[in-house]
Amino acid sequence: MAFPMPVRQLFIDGEWREPIKKNRIPIINPSTEEIIGDIPAATAEDVEVAVVAARKAFKKNKGRDWAATSGAHRARYLRAIAAKITERKDHFVKLETLDSGKPFDEAVLDIDDVASCFEYFAGQAEKLDAKQKAPVTLPMDRFKSHVLRQPIGVVGLISPWNYPLLMATWKIAPALAAGCTAVLKPSELASVTCLEFGDVCNEVGLPPGVLNILTGLGPDAGAPIVSHPDIDKVAFTGSSATGSKIMASAAQLVKPVTLELGGKSPIIMFEDIDIDTAVEWTIFGVFWTNGQICSATSRLLVHESIATEFVDRMVKWTKNIKISDPFEEGCRLGPVISKGQYDKIMNFISTAKSEGATILCGGSRPEHLKKGYFIEPTIVTDISTSMQIWKEEVFGPVICVKTFSTEDEAIELANDTQYGLAAAVFSKDLERCERVTKALEVGAVWVNCSQPCFVQAPWGGIKRSGFGRELGEWGIENYLNIKQVTSDISGEQWGWYKSP
Ligand code: NAD
Numbered sequence: 001m002a003f004p005m006p007v008r009q010l011f012i013d014g015e016w017r018e019p020i021k022k023n024r025i026p027i028i029n030p031s032t033e034e035i036i037g038d039i040p041a042a043t044a045e046d047v048e049v050a051v052v053a054a055r056k057a058f059k060k061n062k063g064r065d066w067a068a069t070s071g072a073h074r075a076r077y078l079r080a081i082a083a084k085i086t087e088r089k090d091h092f093v094k095l096e097t098l099d100s101g102k103p104f105d106e107a108v109l110d111i112d113d114v115a116s117c118f119e120y121f122a123g124q125a126e127k128l129d130a131k132q133k134a135p136v137t138l139p140m141d142r143f144k145s146h147v148l149r150q151p152i153g154v155v156g157l158i159s160p161w162n163y164p165l166l167m168a169t170w171k172i173a174p175a176l177a178a179g180c181t182a183v184l185k186p187s188e189l190a191s192v193t194c195l196e197f198g199d200v201c202n203e204v205g206l207p208p209g210v211l212n213i214l215t216g217l218g219p220d221a222g223a224p225i226v227s228h229p230d231i232d233k234v235a236f237t238g239s240s241a242t243g244s245k246i247m248a249s250a251a252q253l254v255k256p257v258t259l260e261l262g263g264k265s266p267i268i269m270f271e272d273i274d275i276d277t278a279v280e281w282t283i284f285g286v287f288w289t290n291g292q293i294c295s296a297t298s299r300l301l302v303h304e305s306i307a308t309e310f311v312d313r314m315v316k317w318t319k320n321i322k323i324s325d326p327f328e329e330g331c332r333l334g335p336v337i338s339k340g341q342y343d344k345i346m347n348f349i350s351t352a353k354s355e356g357a358t359i360l361c362g363g364s365r366p367e368h369l370k371k372g373y374f375i376e377p378t379i380v381t382d383i384s385t386s387m388q389i390w391k392e393e394v395f396g397p398v399i400c401v402k403t404f405s406t407e408d409e410a411i412e413l414a415n416d417t418q419y420g421l422a423a424a425v426f427s428k429d430l431e432r433c434e435r436v437t438k439a440l441e442v443g444a445v446w447v448n449c450s451q452p453c454f455v456q457a458p459w460g461g462i463k464r465s466g467f468g469r470e471l472g473e474w475g476i477e478n479y480l481n482i483k484q485v486t487s488d489i490s491g492e493q494w495g496w497y498k499s500p
Pocket of ligand 1: 158159160161162167185186187188216217218219221222223226237238239240241242243245246259260261262263293294295393395421460461465
């Protein structure tokens with residue numbers, strides 16, 4: 001589908017501003033490889049202006065006073081944003097599909113989730129009012145103590161391209177609900193819906209500077225946000241390599257960070273499952289979002305007694321996936337995001353072959369699609385645990401298959417990774433599922449399913465998948481400082497020193 005991309009500038013202090021160095025980055029349609037527009041490229045100079053605007057919006061003594069508003073007040077803006085996103089859903093869905101290459105039907109779900117996330121954190125903002133001054137029980141009657149939850153300040157939000165507006169929303173909604181103001185830096189590979197979001201902010205009358213949106217390259221626009229002394233916290237979603245750089249930079253100022261990073265998540269199939277049901281979840285768990293899911297369950301561990309039948313069925317289901325332009329009806333797999341990502345995935349596949357793995361299906365560009373960054377959904381077997389494809393995150397439509405014979409072996413293989421984002425376990429024996437769930441070293445476990453994600457439930461990883469939790473009541477805590485207030489209510493002398 002062809003339609004013009006909106007031409008946007010940086011969104012700073014409620015206004016559209018040309019980047020100071022006037023540079024722009026082309027937008028490439030991943031389905032056609034054509035340049036279809038461009039986005040502004042911010043640099044450290046623009047970051048400076050945005051941080052000043054965000055600080056002014058945050059505190060009264062610097063200007064406006066978002067920090068001092070009640071949760072109920074902020075909730076009204078978040079609800080208005082949710083309503084506006086729903087009203088303009090069609091526009092956002094089309095832009096997200098075109099810019100990211102994800103199937104149209106998936107973009108519909110993403111934009112619905114964006115609206116739900118703002119709605120949910122409106123509720124959390126209201127609850128925050130009730131949680132203020134929560135009493136702490138002390139062992140001495142002469143003292144009383146309570147806890148204040150106060151916004152951390154100006155926060156830097158850095159997001160990836162696989163769910164462009166949704167991943168940004170997971171940060172914007174709780175940050176604003178908490179009373180923080182923010183500078184958002186979406187990924188240069190898919191920023192269009194995040195920039196459009198600036199319009200939504202103005203349409204609902206969000207005070208200028210509460211949210212600033214800077215597009216640009218990671219080192220030019222992201223790094224200066226992280227190192228800026230007036231950014232009080234950084235929330236990042238992206239690769240472990242970038243996460244590690246961000247942590248090192250933030251450490252210079254002892255700045256808090258939350259990191260939502262990559263994964264290499266296992267999916268375990270015991271022998272008592274319904275094969276077709278489990279196969280469908282398996283392919284969904286790895287090929288959804290064109291295989292570019294942080295929590296992709298991309299290492300299939302299947303009990304040896306059902307392995308042949310399971311893999312046979314999986315190949316049949318996989319060959320039936322509709323790969324097409326993401327706007328085509330029924331599309332279930334579009335292109336990966338960029339030429340760089342396409343080459344990286346193809347390299348993973350050729351290295352796997354050279355290391356002795358077998359490509360059971362896929363592994364190439366689909367014959368009927370001559371242009372675009374399309375890769376067939378790929379199943380790889382004959383895997384050894386020393387292979388690159390077993391150990392590293394591919395971030396594309398590729399799944400590795402390995403068999404196991406005992407529960408202990410399945411757990412050992414599942415945990416044989418530096419990552420710890422998510423895992424899935426399938427069995428009719430729910431006690432076994434519970435045992436395995438407890439043994440898995442991850443932040444999220446799906447039982448008899450893979451990938452369903454709800455705004456009410458916490459999200460985040462352990463090990464090299466990062467730390468901190470987004471979503472749910474945990475999500476808003478990321479943006480709050482906890483302040484203990486203790487008073488002596490006796491009016492008496494303390495009596496430690498002798499009175500002179
Ligand atoms: P990436 O690390 O390349 O980029 C993420 C963001 O960081 C982008 O906005 C980029 O411009 C910015 N960036 C790059 N270098 C930077 C620097 N030096 N300083 C500051 N910012 C910088 O990741 P990506 O390719 O956009 O996203 C894919 C990765 O994200 C995968 O590893 C995936 O697993 C992960 N991811 C994780 C989650 C999660 O919830 N855990 C969700 C989505 C994606």
